[in-house]
Amino acid sequence: MKLQDDIADEELEMFFSELRNKDKKIITPPYSKKTPFKIWKLIPIGIAASLFLGIWVLNQEKEESQLYQDMIIISLIEGEDDEQKFIIEHTSSMDVWESPTASLLDTY
Amino acid sequence: MKQELLDQIIKEHHREAYFWSRQCCNFDDDLAKDVLQQVYLKIWEEKAKFNAEAKVKTWLFSVIRFTALEWQKKNKKTVPLNADFDLVEPEKIPEATSHEELILMLPDRQKEILLLVFYHQMTLEKASEIMEIGLGTARTHYDRGKKKLKELILKKQHYEATR
Numbered sequence: 218m219k220l221q222d223d224i225a226d227e228e229l230e231m232f233f234s235e236l237r238n239k240d241k242k243i244i245t246p247p248y249s250k251k252t253p254f255k256i257w258k259l260i261p262i263g264i265a266a267s268l269f270l271g272i273w274v275l276n277q278e279k280e281e282s283q284l285y286q287d288m289i290i291i292s293l294i295e296g297e298d299d300e301q302k303f304i305i306e307h308t309s310s311m312d313v314w315e316s317p318t319a320s321l322l323d324t325y
Numbered sequence: 326m327k328q329e330l331l332d333q334i335i336k337e338h339h340r341e342a343y344f345w346s347r348q349c350c351n352f353d354d355d356l357a358k359d360v361l362q363q364v365y366l367k368i369w370e371e372k373a374k375f376n377a378e379a380k381v382k383t384w385l386f387s388v389i390r391f392t393a394l395e396w397q398k399k400n401k402k403t404v405p406l407n408a409d410f411d412l413v414e415p416e417k418i419p420e421a422t423s424h425e426e427l428i429l430m431l432p433d434r435q436k437e438i439l440l441l442v443f444y445h446q447m448t449l450e451k452a453s454e455i456m457e458i459g460l461g462t463a464r465t466h467y468d469r470g471k472k473k474l475k476e477l478i479l480k481k482q483h484y485e486a487t488r
Binding site: 226232245248 | 358365439440443
């Protein structure tokens with residue numbers, strides 16, 4: 218019985234040996250070491266970038282925005298003797314200009 | 326073990342590891358390449374750590390088997406009903422049945438143990454370690470697998486003789 222088993226095993230050995238011979242023709246993909254991408258390595262860079270951005274935003278001074286070119290403001294003002302006069306002013310910033318009708322908002 | 330040394334040893338086993346990966350993936354070349362790449366990534370990222378008690382080849386084969394099973398589970402290709410029970414009864418041997426097709430007719434565990442013992446020349450003990458089963462269970466799968474494969478080979482030979 219044991220002998221029969223051994224003979225049958227030889228048959229299996231032959232079967233797998235044939236398979237191995239067939240596999241010899243298969244081209245194995247090359248072994249290439251790819252360095253794994255480690256996301257935690259980006260954490261210090263992220264922190265540094267955030268700090269830099271924060272400092273830059275905080276250090277920014279508010280610049281007074283200048284007009285594209287000097288502006289001429291012509292106002293019509295009524296004098297004491299009911300005479301109306303034109304007052305011509307030059308300005309480079311809108312901050313100094315006040316609408317001549319602005320007082321109406323307070324009065325009425 | 327140092328990473329460089331482990332690298333060197335894995336490189337030496339690369340070809341055999343590829344064949345085992347292929348066998349674990351039902352002889353699908355593309356899938357085998359993907360699985361093997363994943364295995365190497367696991368090793369390089371130290372997700373799969375080498376236990377000095379085991380041999381490198383046994384450990385590598387075990388990681389490959391586990392990764393292939395994991396992959397198949399993700400893609401729902403495996404319904405492991407036939408893994409422990411002999412439910413699969415090959416009815417017909419097609420005309421041009423290759424060696425690979427005959428092996429695929431075996432239940433998973435029987436297929437694995439026969440490949441490990443006969444193809445990769447491992448002992449039953451090592452094979453049982455890779456398959457994470459007891460030696461007794463391994464022996465049972467081995468005996469059943471041998472019997473079934475012999476039957477299939479005989480059927481094929483009979484078919485070829487009477488053709």
